[in-house]
Amino acid sequence: MKLSKDNYLKARDFILTNARMIERRLFHFHFENDGPEGVFHAVYAYRNPDGGFGHGMEPDTASPESQPLFSIMALETLDEVDYLNKEIILNDFMPYFKSITTKKGGIPWMLRPKSNYPCEEHFKTVKEWAALSTTAPLLGILEKYKIDIPWKQKAEQFVWGEFDRIKEKHVFCYLCVPRWLTFLKYTKSQDKAQETIKNLKNWILTSGVICEDKSDTGWGLYGKPHSLNYATSPQSILYSIFTQETIESDLKELINRQQEDGRWGTWYGISEGTKLEWAGIQTLWTLKTLKNYNRIEK
Numbered sequence: 001m002k003l004s005k006d007n008y009l010k011a012r013d014f015i016l017t018n019a020r021m022i023e024r025r026l027f028h029f030h031f032e033n034d035g036p037e038g039v040f041h042a043v044y045a046y047r048n049p050d051g052g053f054g055h056g057m058e059p060d061t062a063s064p065e066s067q068p069l070f071s072i073m074a075l076e077t078l079d080e081v082d083y084l085n086k087e088i089i090l091n092d093f094m095p096y097f098k099s100i101t102t103k104k105g106g107i108p109w110m111l112r113p114k115s116n117y118p119c120e121e122h123f124k125t126v127k128e129w130a131a132l133s134t135t136a137p138l139l140g141i142l143e144k145y146k147i148d149i150p151w152k153q154k155a156e157q158f159v160w161g162e163f164d165r166i167k168e169k170h171v172f173c174y175l176c177v178p179r180w181l182t183f184l185k186y187t188k189s190q191d192k193a194q195e196t197i198k199n200l201k202n203w204i205l206t207s208g209v210i211c212e213d214k215s216d217t218g219w220g221l222y223g224k225p226h227s228l229n230y231a232t233s234p235q236s237i238l239y240s241i242f243t244q245e246t247i248e249s250d251l252k253e254l255i256n257r258q259q260e261d262g263r264w265g266t267w268y269g270i271s272e273g274t275k276l277e278w279a280g281i282q283t284l285w286t287l288k289t290l291k292n293y294n295r296i297e298k
Helices: 005-017 021-031 037-044 068-080 085-097 132-144 151-166 177-186 190-204 244-256 272-292
Strands: none
Touching: 005 021, 005 037, 005 272, 021 037, 021 068, 037 068, 068 085, 068 132, 068 177, 068 272, 085 151, 132 151, 132 177, 177 190, 244 272
16 A cells, blocks of 8 residues: 555645744655755754754744754754764764763753743653663764764763663653664674664563554554554664564554645644644654655655
8 A cells, every 4th residue: 555646745735834944854855856955954943052952843842942852853863864974963063962961971851941931841840860862862873973082981881771771661652762773773882782672672562562553543653652663664673573464554554544634643732833843743754654665656
């Protein structure tokens, strides 16, 4: 089963008329042969003088303040379009990341907002602890681009310690697991990495992690992942843990969940505007996943 050309065009039009500039430029890059420069400029619109990224780069907050997670998202996005290089990482990103590094050697997930802007409640109760979901991908990108700096040593000790500490407790979060895999893919400690990946595969397949109820309206959203959340392409590290039948079934369900206006929706959003922004993010993610599996009609 493939997404029809008409429905692809509906999704395209939804993104181009409702999504943020960053999703629109990513769409042009992935689907219309545009270069990465537009994505770079869209990403840097979120950058602050302190080198961090804010301004609601995740639509759950309208705060302009720099946040570790948003800065990681900016780094990942530039990597996605092959715009990163050593100079950008060292000059534009690492000064901010070093400035927020904790005594444990890692960087926090989020920092408590100091300003009074609309945001989801979970931003107001942030514990500013070092986090695996931000420190691991940063280390992975440093390894990928062969950047060797003293900062990495304590950060890597923190990351391995966190893998030992949290074990299976957070594998339900399909937003975090790919970030862990960035580190596990590129770390020089491949023996430990392969053992950790093996454990991740076992934990994800544990009953209750994958949402098997396709009648659930939250299927595929936060806390209710399906196979494609972990295996966004046949080249994904976790692809092999799912049967072909499971992948095929989830691709079919994903295609069938497109709404009449072309979007794939979520329940996220603190306003009608941010609900559209989240739908733009979800629709772009869906199109990229379907493209990876060659499920869009030409």
